[in-house]
Amino acid sequence: MTINILFFGATADVVGTRRTQMESQGIIVRDLLQQITADHPQLARHKLLFAVNQEYVPSDTEVNPGDEIAIFTAVSGG
Numbered sequence: 001m002t003i004n005i006l007f008f009g010a011t012a013d014v015v016g017t018r019r020t021q022m023e024s025q026g027i028i029v030r031d032l033l034q035q036i037t038a039d040h041p042q043l044a045r046h047k048l049l050f051a052v053n054q055e056y057v058p059s060d061t062e063v064n065p066g067d068e069i070a071i072f073t074a075v076s077g078g
Contacts, residue, residue, distance in 0.1 A: 001024060001025050002022070002023060003023075003027075003069060005068075005069045007071050008070065008073075009075065010046055014042045022035075026062070027062070029050060029059050029061050029063060029069070030059040032069065033059070033071070046073045047073060049071075050069060051069070052068070052070075054068070
């Protein structure tokens with residue numbers, strides 16, 4: 001199954017791209033994030049947030065074919 005992954009802000013800088021795809025089957029968000037962090041250990045220094053199909057979801061949410069996962073860091077404003 002193909003999962004579309006989008007990176008924003010510091011996460012895009014760390015991985016060197018704003019968009020990629022991953023082939024995976026029967027994976028939950030937490031496991032997907034662990035795989036990405038294993039490939040890009042610098043991400044572990046950031047507090048990562050994520051959304052599936054533009055909605056925040058719990059980390060135990062299953063990812064379906066064609067889903068779009070957005071990964072970004074916490075941002076504060078003022």
